[in-house]
Amino acid sequence: MTRIRFQQSLEDLKENLLVMAGLAEQAIQRAIEAYRVRDLSICDLVSRSEIAINRMERDIDQAALDLLAMEQPMAIDLRFILSVIKINADLERVGDAAKSISDRVRNMEQMPLAELPVDIPRMATLSADMVRKSLQAFIEADAEIARLVLTMDDAVDAMNRNAYKALTKVMEEQSHLAPQALNALMIARSLERVADHATNIAEDVIFWVQGADVRHHKSVAAAQPQQKAG
Amino acid sequence: MTRIRFQQSLEDLKENLLVMAGLAEQAIQRAIEAYRVRDLSICDLVSRSEIAINRMERDIDQAALDLLAMEQPMAIDLRFILSVIKINADLERVGDAAKSISDRVRNMEQMPLAELPVDIPRMATLSADMVRKSLQAFIEADAEIARLVLTMDDAVDAMNRNAYKALTKVMEEQSHLAPQALNALMIARSLERVADHATNIAEDVIFWVQGADVRHHKSVAAAQPQQKAG
Numbered sequence: 158m159t160r161i162r163f164q165q166s167l168e169d170l171k172e173n174l175l176v177m178a179g180l181a182e183q184a185i186q187r188a189i190e191a192y193r194v195r196d197l198s199i200c201d202l203v204s205r206s207e208i209a210i211n212r213m214e215r216d217i218d219q220a221a222l223d224l225l226a227m228e229q230p231m232a233i234d235l236r237f238i239l240s241v242i243k244i245n246a247d248l249e250r251v252g253d254a255a256k257s258i259s260d261r262v263r264n265m266e267q268m269p270l271a272e273l274p275v276d277i278p279r280m281a282t283l284s285a286d287m288v289r290k291s292l293q294a295f296i297e298a299d300a301e302i303a304r305l306v307l308t309m310d311d312a313v314d315a316m317n318r319n320a321y322k323a324l325t326k327v328m329e330e331q332s333h334l335a336p337q338a339l340n341a342l343m344i345a346r347s348l349e350r351v352a353d354h355a356t357n358i359a360e361d362v363i364f365w366v367q368g369a370d371v372r373h374h375k376s377v378a379a380a381q382p383q384q385k386a387g
Numbered sequence: 388m389t390r391i392r393f394q395q396s397l398e399d400l401k402e403n404l405l406v407m408a409g410l411a412e413q414a415i416q417r418a419i420e421a422y423r424v425r426d427l428s429i430c431d432l433v434s435r436s437e438i439a440i441n442r443m444e445r446d447i448d449q450a451a452l453d454l455l456a457m458e459q460p461m462a463i464d465l466r467f468i469l470s471v472i473k474i475n476a477d478l479e480r481v482g483d484a485a486k487s488i489s490d491r492v493r494n495m496e497q498m499p500l501a502e503l504p505v506d507i508p509r510m511a512t513l514s515a516d517m518v519r520k521s522l523q524a525f526i527e528a529d530a531e532i533a534r535l536v537l538t539m540d541d542a543v544d545a546m547n548r549n550a551y552k553a554l555t556k557v558m559e560e561q562s563h564l565a566p567q568a569l570n571a572l573m574i575a576r577s578l579e580r581v582a583d584h585a586t587n588i589a590e591d592v593i594f595w596v597q598g599a600d601v602r603h604h605k606s607v608a609a610a611q612p613q614q615k616a617g
Contacts, residue, residue: 222469229459239452242469246476325566332562336555339569 163228170220174241177213178292180206181248182285184255185351189281191262192344203259210252217245240365247354251288254347261340271337274323277344280316284348287355294362306359313352320345393458400450404471407443408522410436411478412515414485415581419511421492422574433489440482447475470595477584481518484577491570501567504553507574510546514578517585524592536589543582550575
């Protein structure tokens with residue numbers, strides 16, 4: 158493979174990962190739309206998305222593996238391919254989260270509508286925004302945008318904690334609404350996981366771009382990443 | 388690096404991953420022990436385990452990356468190193484699950500003890516057993532053991548579904564127990580995720596050993612994996 162063809166293969170890999178990201182983001186949006194309007198036909202779309210996402214995950218993994226095996230790339234290209242493999246796994250789990258949410262919507266379908274003290278669509282918008290921004294950081298190889306995603310995670314965590322408290326209270330005080338409150342709580346938790354995956358992606362982008370490993374450094378959004386010897 | 392030194396580095400990588408697996412398994416066991424006896428000092432141990440697991444994840448990732456960068460391994464060695472990177476990420480998330488469980492235990496500490504219709508320790512034993520078996524499959528490069536893990540996952544899923552039903556009923560019928568029931572439900576869900584990570588590890592072992600990608604094939608436990616062209 159010539160250098161030019163190798164660079165083209167890396168571009169193809171990136172393109173495919175972006176398609177995968179689009180599918181994952183769409184799956185979340187659909188799942189939340191299903192929740193908002195209680196429409197099971199949208200749940201079916203989410204199930205189909207999940208199958209497509211799973212297939213795409215395998216294809217991207219295989220392409221990344223082939224590039225590693227045939228080209229033995231070094232340094233920055235190697236980091237890039239490894240980041241693709243990791244981001245790929247996170248996107249697949251975003252698809253799983255969408256599926257979990259739509260399963261909850263199916264579960265709620267037989268239950269009477271209830272006014273609950275949680276703004277699921279807002280939480281979903283923020284989580285989906287984090288996924289989109291983490292991918293933007295990846296496309297533009299921009300560690301600053303990636304760091305912004307890390308700071309956004311705190312907001313989603315706080316929303317999830319508040320949802321937990323408020324919905325537990327509903328369960329205690331209006332036990333006839335317990336099933337609905339529980340489903341909403343599970344959906345909030347799935348969205349919090351989506352935000353976690355976006356955080357993972359952002360960390361992988363920083364790893365790729367800067368050669369620093371920022372995972373598990375809580376204060377990273379402010380600090381300069383350290384160069385790691387190795 | 389000579390071939391012998393390279394093989395030694397692969398062995399070291401495997402050893403470190405096994406230490407990591409031991410930490411992750413211990414973290415789950417400790418978290419469940421904390422649940423069983425309501426002992427917050429054990430929760431502190433889980434928090435410390437999580438920090439150690441996170442540090443180890445970074446070190447293993449870096450060592451795998453160094454081997455890829457310096458040795459440009461091919462075929463089976465490349466697959467092995469990629470499997471280590473993926474298994475490493477799953478083990479780190481098992482550590483996260485242990486931390487989530489111990490957070491729930493802290494949450495329950497102020498609440499009166501409640502008899503709940505869920506056997507958390509049994510579910511934990513099964514999930515931890517799956518993690519252990521998936522690692523055994525990895526050590527022995529044994530796809531048969533890995534397939535056994537895939538079949539075990541159904542049992543844990545069923546237990547989680549039953550826990551969900553039974554605990555929702557508690558919330559509805561004994562609303563004063565809603566907070567305890569909810570915490571137990573969250574713990575059951577974390578254990579189901581541990582089982583999912585064990586399943587991921589088992590799939591990675593099959594990928595490594597057989598060069599087949601069995602992810603997302605529900606019937607894989609029975610079927611022969613297909614050789615993939617690439």
